[in-house]
Amino acid sequence: xxxxxxxxxxxxxxxxxxxxxxxxxxxxxxxxxxxxxxxxxxxxxxxxxxxxxxxxxxxxxxxxxxxxxxxxxxxxxxxxxxxxxxxxxxxxxxxxxxxxxxxxxxxxxxxxxxxxxxxxxxxxxxxxxxxxxxxxxxxxxxxxxxxxxxxxxxxxxxxxxxxxxxxxxxxxxxxxxxxxxxxxxxxxxxxxxxxxxxxxxxxxxxxxxxxxxxxxxxxxxxxxxxxxxxxxxxxxxxxxxxxxxxxxxxxxxxxxxxxxxxxxxxxxxxxxxxxxxxxxxxxxxxxxxxxxxxxxxxxxxxxxxxxxxxxxxxxxxxxxxxxxxxxxxxxxxxxxxxxxxxxxxxxxxxxxxxxxxxxxxxxxxxxxxxxxxxxxxxxxxxxxxxxxxxxxxxxxxxxxxxxxxxxxxxxx
Amino acid sequence: xxxxxxxxxxxxxxxxxxxxxxxxxxxxxxxxxxxxxxxxxxxxxxxxxxxxxxxxxxxxxxxxxxxxxxxxxxxxxxxxxxxxxxxxxxxxxxxxxxxxxxxxxxxxxxxxxxxxxxxxxxxxxxxxxxxxxxxxxxxxxxxxxxxxxxxxxxxxxxxxxxxxxxxxxxxxxxxxxxxxxxxxxxxxxxxxxxxxxxxxxxxxxxxxxxxxxxxxxxxxxxxxxxxxxxxxxxxxxxxxxxxxxxxxxxxxxxxxxxxxxxxxxxxxxxxxxxxxxxxxxxxxxxxxxxxxxxxxxxxxxxxxxxxxxxxxxxxxxxxxxxxxxxxxxxxxxxxxxxxxxxxxxxxxxxxxxxxxxxxxxxxxxxxxxxxxxxxxxxxxxxxxxxxxxxxxxxxxxxxxxxxxxxxxxxxxxxxxxxxxxxxxxxxxxxxxxxxxxxxxxxxxxxxxxxxxxxxxxxxxxxxxxxxxx
Numbered sequence: 001x002x003x004x005x006x007x008x009x010x011x012x013x014x015x016x017x018x019x020x021x022x023x024x025x026x027x028x029x030x031x032x033x034x035x036x037x038x039x040x041x042x043x044x045x046x047x048x049x050x051x052x053x054x055x056x057x058x059x060x061x062x063x064x065x066x067x068x069x070x071x072x073x074x075x076x077x078x079x080x081x082x083x084x085x086x087x088x089x090x091x092x093x094x095x096x097x098x099x100x101x102x103x104x105x106x107x108x109x110x111x112x113x114x115x116x117x118x119x120x121x122x123x124x125x126x127x128x129x130x131x132x133x134x135x136x137x138x139x140x141x142x143x144x145x146x147x148x149x150x151x152x153x154x155x156x157x158x159x160x161x162x163x164x165x166x167x168x169x170x171x172x173x174x175x176x177x178x179x180x181x182x183x184x185x186x187x188x189x190x191x192x193x194x195x196x197x198x199x200x201x202x203x204x205x206x207x208x209x210x211x212x213x214x215x216x217x218x219x220x221x222x223x224x225x226x227x228x229x230x231x232x233x234x235x236x237x238x239x240x241x242x243x244x245x246x247x248x249x250x251x252x253x254x255x256x257x258x259x260x261x262x263x264x265x266x267x268x269x270x271x272x273x274x275x276x277x278x279x280x281x282x283x284x285x286x287x288x289x290x291x292x293x294x295x296x297x298x299x300x301x302x303x304x305x306x307x308x309x310x311x312x313x314x315x316x317x318x319x320x321x322x323x324x325x326x327x328x329x330x331x332x333x334x335x336x337x338x339x340x341x342x343x344x345x346x347x348x349x350x351x352x353x354x355x356x357x358x359x360x361x362x363x364x365x366x367x368x369x370x371x372x373x374x375x376x377x378x379x380x381x382x383x384x385x386x387x388x389x390x391x392x393x394x395x396x397x398x399x400x401x402x403x404x405x406x407x408x409x410x411x412x
Numbered sequence: 413x414x415x416x417x418x419x420x421x422x423x424x425x426x427x428x429x430x431x432x433x434x435x436x437x438x439x440x441x442x443x444x445x446x447x448x449x450x451x452x453x454x455x456x457x458x459x460x461x462x463x464x465x466x467x468x469x470x471x472x473x474x475x476x477x478x479x480x481x482x483x484x485x486x487x488x489x490x491x492x493x494x495x496x497x498x499x500x501x502x503x504x505x506x507x508x509x510x511x512x513x514x515x516x517x518x519x520x521x522x523x524x525x526x527x528x529x530x531x532x533x534x535x536x537x538x539x540x541x542x543x544x545x546x547x548x549x550x551x552x553x554x555x556x557x558x559x560x561x562x563x564x565x566x567x568x569x570x571x572x573x574x575x576x577x578x579x580x581x582x583x584x585x586x587x588x589x590x591x592x593x594x595x596x597x598x599x600x601x602x603x604x605x606x607x608x609x610x611x612x613x614x615x616x617x618x619x620x621x622x623x624x625x626x627x628x629x630x631x632x633x634x635x636x637x638x639x640x641x642x643x644x645x646x647x648x649x650x651x652x653x654x655x656x657x658x659x660x661x662x663x664x665x666x667x668x669x670x671x672x673x674x675x676x677x678x679x680x681x682x683x684x685x686x687x688x689x690x691x692x693x694x695x696x697x698x699x700x701x702x703x704x705x706x707x708x709x710x711x712x713x714x715x716x717x718x719x720x721x722x723x724x725x726x727x728x729x730x731x732x733x734x735x736x737x738x739x740x741x742x743x744x745x746x747x748x749x750x751x752x753x754x755x756x757x758x759x760x761x762x763x764x765x766x767x768x769x770x771x772x773x774x775x776x777x778x779x780x781x782x783x784x785x786x787x788x789x790x791x792x793x794x795x796x797x798x799x800x801x802x803x804x805x806x807x808x809x810x811x812x813x814x815x816x817x818x819x820x821x822x823x824x825x826x827x828x829x830x831x832x833x834x835x836x837x838x839x840x841x842x843x844x845x846x847x848x849x850x851x852x853x854x855x856x857x858x859x860x861x862x863x864x865x866x867x868x869x870x871x872x873x874x875x876x877x878x879x880x881x
Contacts, residue, residue, distance in 0.1 A: 167794040168815035181815030205876045214816035275581040325612030331740040
């Protein structure tokens with residue numbers, strides 16, 4: 001509890017706003033649920049490899065426009081221009097909320113960043129992103145689960161501390177420490193009697209027993225929060241599979257519930273833009289706008305928790321610096337990442353920019369990474385979640401001595 | 413337990429009578445199913461891919477006209493967008509229904525499971541617009557004819573199917589030195605000031621053929637090989653299109669010589685001198701013979717049928733059969749079925765939603781009548797048909813399906829299925845016909861004590877022994 005004074009003031013702010021919130025049918029129980037200032041972490045995994053050169057256009061790089069051609073985002077100022085971050089980098093025009101948070105000092109943008117993985121398979125790349133090792137195989141658990149096991153003890157029951165917002169748990173959260181999963185689709189009206197009988201039927205099967213009790217616990221948590229009917233209707237209407245808005249709302253509702261999780265993982269797919277990627281408009285622009293809206297829903301939904309929150313947005317790798325033959329980009333290496341939230345010391349772009357000259361590219365094609373994503377992960381787990389440095393170096397990210405944690409990403 | 417293992421682990425779950433049919437000669441019961449093509453087990457009037465694709469082209473033209481006549485934000489633009497979706501939707505629905513009916517009713521459930529296995533190995537995803545109406549046609553047109561044939565024929569049929577070419581963007585991949593690229597650069601030379609279109613390759617299909625369809629990610633190829641293979645298959649396209657791309661039969665595989673990068677190319681250390689389309693086919697033929705491919709396919713088969721951590725002895729046996737037979741799939745399947753590891757009594761595979769739904773249909777001896785039932789069911793259970801979202805297909809390990817929320821969705825669906833249960837068959841008899849020796853005494857007791865036959869059915873479907881295979 002590093003900041004008791006600020007905690008009180010944000011709580012008071014929430015109480016003042018509570019009438020208005022209740023009127024829009026938001027989570028009355030959360031009024032009593034918000035009891036501590038312990039840190040919250042949301043990890044958003046963008047599966048399929050987001051084009052960092054589109055999301056964070058380096059408009060000030062002299063080679064950018066000629067390489068990224070019709071996919072390039074123009075310099076700030078024009079009608080479809082980038083949203084300026086500084087005199088080299090901007091944000092894609094779809095990322096309006098992120099840009100606003102940058103201005104408010106709540107967003108750090110990382111560029112020329114990558115996991116230790118250097119080949120170009122999505123699936124191996126995602127494994128490395130999530131297992132926290134330097135290679136795609138070697139462990140069946142994820143770095144966030146290992147970090148979870150090492151969190152300083154706080155309130156809440158074990159197993160309620162981290163949630164995957166999906167039916168199943170992605171690799172990043174798999175492991176020894178118990179976690180729950182909850183998709184935005186509700187499961188209404190499961191008969192209590194049936195559940196009791198199933199619990200009995202599972203009594204000799206540890207695996208089924210554990211899953212069922214987690215599921216029942218999670219249902220209770222959800223019952224204690226939102227207007228489930230409104231929720232399910234909305235989730236049903238949300239476009240499949242790009243339903244990040246519904247997923248983000250589910251995350252924020254669970255995190256605000258009584259004894260709710262401190263950590264949530266969200267996934268969004270559809271970033272593998274090999275053809276007709278588009279520039280300031282088009283396929284990727286639409287996806288980015290969806291992501292931006294989803295992150296706004298998350299921030300809005302977290303409300304009073306926002307000052308204690310860090311949201312990490314990552315992808316498995318970047319894409320080729322040059323456009324390919326079908327107005328898209330192929331699998332690359334260096335890309336971008338975001339860290340956003342009320343707890344984040346934002347307003348900075350962190351990039352040791354290698355440039356886009358042919359000779360500066362990796363294998364003559366990709367943005368060369370100059371920052372290891374694990375340096376970001378470690379910094380967030382250390383400064384924000386207070387996982388001790390020794391555990392981080394040894395257990396959470398083995399073989400990561402070359403990736404020293406960044407400093408000063410989180411507000412003191 | 414041999415009959416149970418044959419029917420539950422290798423098949424799609426027991427229909428009434430299946431366990432008895434397999435009891436005499438479980439291995440022979442399995443292997444007799446994998447001879448010849450494996451058509452759908454139901455007579456469904458499914459449109460072929462070329463017809464569906466032609467419908468898409470027409471809808472796109474229509475959309476273009478509406479778009480030109482209206483502003484981007486107008487309601488008409490939305491109508492136009494929906495026009496394309498509507499051209500595809502009936503086909504998707506019909507394919508999904510036929511697939512579920514076939515799984516429910518087939519007398520060759522091992523062969524049908526293998527169709528599903530290969531369909532997932534060569535995954536396309538219907539959430540990509542152009543694939544939406546075509547996904548099922550890949551399974552029905554490229555996989556079903558070759559599932560019990562030679563791997564090289566299966567591979568070639570898949571990579572030349574329009575659904576795969578469209579899904580992995582090879583359609584307009586252009587060689588930098590192709591006729592089309594050269595004439596365009598001459599044209600540009602004459603008219604400076606024209607916006608330049610970059611001609612070049614798209615390496616998506618080439619990479620995924622190597623990584624996901626043949627050698628596997630550790631199969632010993634480099635980025636140079638990926639690029640070279642992408643050059644080799646430039647021109648592998650789909651007939652029909654706009655302007656200069658209008659040639660070829662719309663919706664059929666069409667080799668566009670003018671997009672093809674000419675000349676010999678080096679791939680995995682070998683120089684390929686074949687011309688045109690033959691060059692890529694020669695590479696596929698070589699890929700289908702490589703030990704890395706044999707090992708990759710064997711690992712996936714053993715993982716699918718035996719255990720998430722595939723026993724190395726079984727992988728080895730299946731891989732050797734693959735190599736020795738030159739990829740003759742019935743011999744590969746025979747090696748799998750004859751592996752002692754296949755017959756361990758412990759059911760080590762947690763069912764995917766697909767397994768769960770299909771085995772439920774068979775257990776209850778019902779077949780869905782409406783596509784909505786199937787679509788809603790798979791949406792609820794998190795495995796929308798033909799929509800793995802990625803070219804790697806659906807994951808095939810328990811950890812990817814065993815979330816607590818996923819379990820709750822299964823409970824919900826099982827209770828709904830139970831509530832609709834009208835058969836007069838006693839749930840304990842149903843358990844015996846469905847699970848045979850796998851039915852545990854405590855499950856049978858729970859079924860007898862259930863408050864209704866519907867609840868008993870839900871308990872049966874959610875019992876650990878029904879959830880595993």
